[in-house]
Amino acid sequence: MLRELDSLVDFSRAKLQWDILIILATKGPSSTTEISQTINTSRKSIIDAIRKLVDKELVTKVKGDIYGLSEKGEKLLESFDSIMSINVTDKPDSSIESNSISLTNIAEYFYMLEILKMALLNKQITIDKASHELGISKQTLKYYIETFTENKLLKVVNQESVLGKSKKIYVLTDESRKLVSRLPELTRLKRNLPLKILLKLTGSYRYEIALTKVMLFNVISIPVLMYLKDQLGILEAIWLYVIILLPLLSIFAEIFNRI
DSSP states (O other): OHHHHHHHSOTTTOHHHHHHHHHHHHHOSEEHHHHHHHHTOOHHHHHHHHHHHHHTTSEEEEETTEEEEOHHHHHHHHHHHHOOEEEOOOSOHHHHHHTEEEOOSHHHHHHHHHHHHHHHHHSOBOHHHHHHHHTSOHHHHHHHHHHHHHTTSEEEEEEEOTTSOEEEEEEEOHHHHHHHTTOHHHHHHHTOHHHHHHHHHHTOSSHHHHHHHHHHHHHHHHHHHHHTTTTSTHHHHHHHHHHHHHHHHHHHHHHHHHO
């Protein structure tokens, strides 16, 4: 069931599409302007997302600029409603009950996938850095992480820094690794070596953040390199190599994610 839902709307990449589906399910047929105002997103982004949903036959045009759920879209949300928990172990029923996540809303599933992706690719995550990259408050992320920790999808570890200060990091558990193996998107990420290298070099948790850093680095580096041409010696060659390497890693990371 999870694979079927993920194939229709990629949870980890298309939260905006899910937001639109939920609005249409709760409010009924709505205009792109109404949807834009409801979720505080640009109308252009809404139109682009709706176009994709129309292509997937999940949304249909009612009239003019007004859209509503199609029969296929209604069935999709009914299917999602039927999944009130994700079993992540193969233990007896009593154990399964304590090791499941209640899908109270799609946002919870979205953040679960994003957190699992970050922990999978980076081995460990911290609330401060993860909240910054996801663009949400520390309190919000802490709520989700504590929920997933209680359900044994994440494990908290106290790590001592170089200065002797203790900080909490979160790592995957055996249960979450079983869940990862069931989701195609996460399975692809697990073997995406270029992405792992890119995240390591840029000090990022997510591909989108790493890509932004690469673009910013190149925009700044190329003019500086041209200005200091023939003055840096061997450093110029190394700098140029990095300027070429990072975009190549970004391209291969995206290619590997589609294989």
